[in-house]
Amino acid sequence: MTTFEPRNPEFRSFVARYVAAQRYLTVLGVELARVEPGLAEYLLPYREDIGQQDGFFHGGVIGGLAEGAMGAAAATLVEGGANVVGAEYKINLLAPGRGTAILACATVVRPGRRLIVCRADVLAIATDGSTTLCAIAQGAMAVIEPSPLGDG
Numbered sequence: 001m002t003t004f005e006p007r008n009p010e011f012r013s014f015v016a017r018y019v020a021a022q023r024y025l026t027v028l029g030v031e032l033a034r035v036e037p038g039l040a041e042y043l044l045p046y047r048e049d050i051g052q053q054d055g056f057f058h059g060g061v062i063g064g065l066a067e068g069a070m071g072a073a074a075a076t077l078v079e080g081g082a083n084v085v086g087a088e089y090k091i092n093l094l095a096p097g098r099g100t101a102i103l104a105c106a107t108v109v110r111p112g113r114r115l116i117v118c119r120a121d122v123l124a125i126a127t128d129g130s131t132t133l134c135a136i137a138q139g140a141m142a143v144i145e146p147s148p149l150g151d152g
Contacts, residue, residue: 004038004108008080011037017149018075018083025068028061032072038108040072045101057097057134062122066091066137069106070118074141077111083147087115089139097134099124109138116141 008014012035019025019032025042028050034041042065044050044057052058067089074084106120122135 002038002108004077004111006037006076007078010080011035011076014078014080014149015040015072015075019068019072021149022068022071024064028064030065030068033103035072035076037076038073038111040069040076040106042069042072042104042106043101044104046099054096055098057102057124059091059093059097059135062093062097062102062135063089063091063137065102065104066106066120066122066135067139069104070120070137070139071141073106073108073118073120074111074116074143077108077116078143078147081147082143082145083149084116084141084143087140087142089137091135091137093135095124095132095134097122097124099126099132101125102134103131114143116143 033043110117120137123131
């Protein structure tokens with residue numbers, strides 16, 4: 001993995017505010033599991049009300065988690081006073097999101113000045129701790145200034 005230098009020394013607190021401002025993440029029960037420059041991981045425990053008719057995570061939930069994690073990964077690399085919003089993303093659902101939780105692991109591929117390209121792997125976590133790759137995503141996050149979340 002490429003090592004990135006954050007442009008904002010307060011990137012961790014900024015990402016915490018960024019995640020808290022994503023109200024749908026709160027509704028879903030998403031936890032920010034890890035944040036590093038160019039990397040973010042979201043963990044979401046399974047609940048029936050976010051599942052689909054066969055008892056595993058709904059594809060829309062998986063896609064939302066992947067897109068959100070990519071946004072958080074991109075947010076680690078913006079300058080103080082800037083923010084990111086999703087410009088586009090694509091997801092491939094590879095296997096049922098069956099398990100006790102899913103983990104979206106997002107990384108920055110290329111940190112451009114106006115667009116930050118990211119990718120995410122979404123893993124379904126079984127009761128025994130084993131994982132299954134259930135989705136892969138790629139997206140672009142647009143950098144916007146000034147940020148409504150504050151300077152950093």
